[in-house]
Amino acid sequence: MMSGRHIQGVVTVVLLSLLLASCRDDEGEEALLPIAQKALTDTASVYYIGADRYPQDISGLPIGVLDCSVNGFEVVERLLTLDCFDNITGKPEPDGIIDFGGENIQFLSDRANGPYGGYIAKDNLDFLKEQVLSNTIFLMSDDFFNLAGDEYRSGFKEPVKMIIVSSPVADLRVLPDINNFLEQSGTGVKAIGVVEAGIREAVSDVDEDGNLCVGVLFAPDGVSSIEYESMIRKSVGNTGGKVQVLNQEAVGLDAAIKGDTAYVDTTAVVARDSYAGPVAGVSYNNIDMSLFDRYGFDTQDNALLYVRKGDLSGVQLNSVENYARFHLVSMIERHRRSGSRVPISSIILADGSYAQIRDILEEVMEELYNYRRGGIYLYRSVISPDFKFIDPAECAAAEAYKVLRNDRNLALRGELTRLESFITMPSASLPEDALNPDGTMKDDYKYGRQCGSEDLTTKVVPFAPRYVTPEIMNYIERNNSEVYSLIRNYLY
Numbered sequence: 001m002m003s004g005r006h007i008q009g010v011v012t013v014v015l016l017s018l019l020l021a022s023c024r025d026d027e028g029e030e031a032l033l034p035i036a037q038k039a040l041t042d043t044a045s046v047y048y049i050g051a052d053r054y055p056q057d058i059s060g061l062p063i064g065v066l067d068c069s070v071n072g073f074e075v076v077e078r079l080l081t082l083d084c085f086d087n088i089t090g091k092p093e094p095d096g097i098i099d100f101g102g103e104n105i106q107f108l109s110d111r112a113n114g115p116y117g118g119y120i121a122k123d124n125l126d127f128l129k130e131q132v133l134s135n136t137i138f139l140m141s142d143d144f145f146n147l148a149g150d151e152y153r154s155g156f157k158e159p160v161k162m163i164i165v166s167s168p169v170a171d172l173r174v175l176p177d178i179n180n181f182l183e184q185s186g187t188g189v190k191a192i193g194v195v196e197a198g199i200r201e202a203v204s205d206v207d208e209d210g211n212l213c214v215g216v217l218f219a220p221d222g223v224s225s226i227e228y229e230s231m232i233r234k235s236v237g238n239t240g241g242k243v244q245v246l247n248q249e250a251v252g253l254d255a256a257i258k259g260d261t262a263y264v265d266t267t268a269v270v271a272r273d274s275y276a277g278p279v280a281g282v283s284y285n286n287i288d289m290s291l292f293d294r295y296g297f298d299t300q301d302n303a304l305l306y307v308r309k310g311d312l313s314g315v316q317l318n319s320v321e322n323y324a325r326f327h328l329v330s331m332i333e334r335h336r337r338s339g340s341r342v343p344i345s346s347i348i349l350a351d352g353s354y355a356q357i358r359d360i361l362e363e364v365m366e367e368l369y370n371y372r373r374g375g376i377y378l379y380r381s382v383i384s385p386d387f388k389f390i391d392p393a394e395c396a397a398a399e400a401y402k403v404l405r406n407d408r409n410l411a412l413r414g415e416l417t418r419l420e421s422f423i424t425m426p427s428a429s430l431p432e433d434a435l436n437p438d439g440t441m442k443d444d445y446k447y448g449r450q451c452g453s454e455d456l457t458t459k460v461v462p463f464a465p466r467y468v469t470p471e472i473m474n475y476i477e478r479n480n481s482e483v484y485s486l487i488r489n490y491l492y
Contacts, residue, residue, distance in 0.1 A: 034452065035133045036181040046454050047137050054140075054159065054187040059409045062104035062420070063400065064139035064160035066132070068114030070472055072166035073480045074352030075194060076107050078397040080417065080482040085398075090405050092398075099401050102413040105420070106160055110135050111468070112424035112441060112458040115221060116169035122447040125173060130451045132165075132174040133181060138422075138460050139163055140189060145459040149428035155462070157420060161409055163191045164396055168223035168350065171195040172231060190403055195223065195231070197399050198348050198392025203235045205345040205384075210241025213340065215331055215347035217354060218247065219254045228350065242342055248331040250351070251285050252277040253323045257353045258475055264318055271307045271316045278326055280313055287315065287326060288333075295329050296367055297322050321360050328364045336382045343384040348392060355391040356479050362389065419486040421463035427456055463487070 038045035055061065063079065065072050079100050086095040110131070119128035138144070139160045143153035165171045165178065171193035178191045202214045216228045225247035236243050252263040255276075262276040280287045287295075289312055297304055298321050307314035317323050328347075335344055349355055365387060368379045404410045426434075426441050434445040441457075449457060465473050477484045 030180040030184070032181060032184060033129055033133055033177055035130045035137070036177070036184075039133075039137050039181070040185060046456065047134065049137055049140050049159075049185070051185045051187055054185070054189075058161040058188050060411050060413070061158055061161035062106045062418075063100070063404075064163045065105065065107045065166055066110070066135050066139065066163060066170065067108070067166035068110045068116045068170065069167075070109050070111070070468065070476060071352045072107055072109060073476055073483045074355065075164055075166045075393045075396060076105055076419065077480040077483050078391075078393045079103070079105055079400070080419075080486075082394065082397045082401065084394075085401055085405075100397075100417070102415050102417065103411050104158070104418045106139060106157065107419065107421045107463075108135055108139060108460065109421070109423045109463065110167075110458075112426050113446065114167075116167055116173075117221065117223070118443060118447045120169065120173070124447055124449075126451050127447075127449050128169070129174050129177055132167075132170045133177060135424075135460075136163055136178050136181065136191075140185075140187070144422060145461050147428075148425040148459045148461055150459070161189055162400060162404060163189065164400060165191060165193045166352070166393070166396075168195045172223060172227055188407070188409070190407075192396050192399050192403065194392045194396040195228075195350070197395035198350075198390050199228075199231055199235050200399075201390050201392075201395045202346050202348055203232060205386075206236060206239055207241070210239030211243070211342045212236060212239075212241070213244040213246065213335070213342040213344045215246040215248065215335075215344050216350055217250050217253075217327060217331070217347055218350035220249055220251055223350070225249065228348070242340075244335075244340060244342055246331050246335055246344060246347075248327050249285060250323070250327045250354070252317070253320070253327060254351050254353050256317075256320045256323045257356060259471060263323070264320065266302075266318075268305055268318060269302055271305045271314050275305075275316045277317050277323065280315060285330070287317075288330070289313075291329060291333055294333065294368070294371060295322075295325050296364070297325055320357055324357055324360045325364050328361060329368065332365075332368055332379060332382065336379060340382065343382050344387065345384045346388050346390050348390045350392070352393055353479070355393065358389055358391070365389075417486065419483065421487055421490075422460050423463045423467050424458040424460050425467060427459050429455075430457060462490075 035047055039047045039049050040051055042048055065075050082099045083094045084092060085099050086093050087097050113131050116128055119125060142156060142159055144155040144157060145153050146155050165175055172195055175193045182189050182191055206212045214232055216225060218225060229245040232245050233243055256264045262274060278285055278287050280289060298319055303319035303322055305316040305318045317326060369383050371378050434442060436442055
């Protein structure tokens with residue numbers, strides 16, 4: 001039987017091997033993607049970064065964050081608020097001082113080319129890799145287009161010293177290629193994946209017998225549960241124990257948090273035909289009436305809607321809290337019914353918005369831990385007393401601090417943080433039949449593009465409210481207050 005310390009060593013070795021594994025050429029050196037080769041060697045290419053001219057001292061450069069949506073602002077918010085370390089000693093203990101105080105940040109929302117899952121669905125992983133590498137190259141460059149119709153890059157910015165990959169799809173599918181490019185660039189820039197940071201935290205809970213049970217609360221349109229489970233199992237490796245991954249597709253939760261009226265309508269007073277959330281039934285992701293007392297649904301202010309008052313057969317969820325309660329209880333009850341003797345030690349919050357309701361989630365788990373029927377604690381055998389929720393964005397921010405501190409690349413300045421935000425837009429040169437009426441690219445065109453072209457179909461421009469909906473701007477202001485305080489003066 002392996003000791004807990006030995007098992008941790010096994011997990012660490014497996015994780016490192018996963019991070020380093022990728023295709024290699026005949027001489028043993030990792031093979032670069034064509035776009036990465038252009039960036040390093042082809043001075044005539046639009047992707048060339050001139051790595052030999054990269055600043056030798058990168059400590060004062062910004063931290064870059066990359067996503068295919070505005071969800072990456074959640075990671076930026078963690079960078080702006082994290083206090084997990086003593087800034088003098090570096091020990092993992094809060095000191096009341098923001099860890100990244102004085103650091104500058106650049107965020108790129110690649111909305112024009114997202115969501116990235118579409119490339120996987122269309123079996124076009126090659127273009128996805130090229131696009132994500134293109135965004136990496138942008139963050140390492142020193143210029144940008146001011147408008148999508150501009151022919152030349154007339155805006156100037158600093159290159160970055162680190163890249164945090166916020167998109168789960170980009171993390172799991174492209175991070176090895178990013179790391180390979182960065183290593184061969186010789187710039188000292190490093191990359192961290194948000195998903196992998198969360199998984200590393202989760203698998204650190206392997207017990208002394210090699211057992212582990214991890215939950216994954218994920219959005220329907222994000223990385224699939226199969227990919228999360230595969231990564232977790234590979235990360236754990238062969239410990240000789242039992243490894244379980246509980247996947248819960250949180251239908252409607254992210255949409256409810258963002259105020260989608262198909263899932264939460266604050267004006268509704270009775271069940272409605274336009275509702276798209278879970279309904280009463282016995283199959284997966286339906287509301288199980290036998291669990292109604294355990295859900296603990298809020299019934300005030302139309303948080304539950306009925307066809308007729310008291311008729312549970314047509315009940316509809318109509319609050320963020322009730323979506324959270326439904327999905328957590330469903331996951332934990334499924335674990336209890338499985339008969340497993342391995343308690344769940346953590347749940348990875350796989351969508352950035354879920355961290356916004358962490359207090360609700362923690363309240364529900366505490367209720368379940370203390371839930372009794374007939375004098376018996378029904379869930380204490382399946383929930384670890386040390387249970388925790390894992391926010392991958394927070395884990396990535398903590399890893400970024402440790403890497404920068406270890407490399408002596410923290411800025412260590414007393415200035416206020418500056419945040420520069422960018423977004424991709426379809427190029428003005430695209431044919432009309434490639435675009436939707438709202439100016440976005442049609443899916444067939446977007447996901448059908450092929451690698452190798454020097455013609456830019458999208459361009460990176462400064463982030464502005466006119467490029468996103470008012471609902472998205474309201475969400476950023478409401479849930480990422482530190483981010484909004486830094487960008488609001490540049491939005492109009």
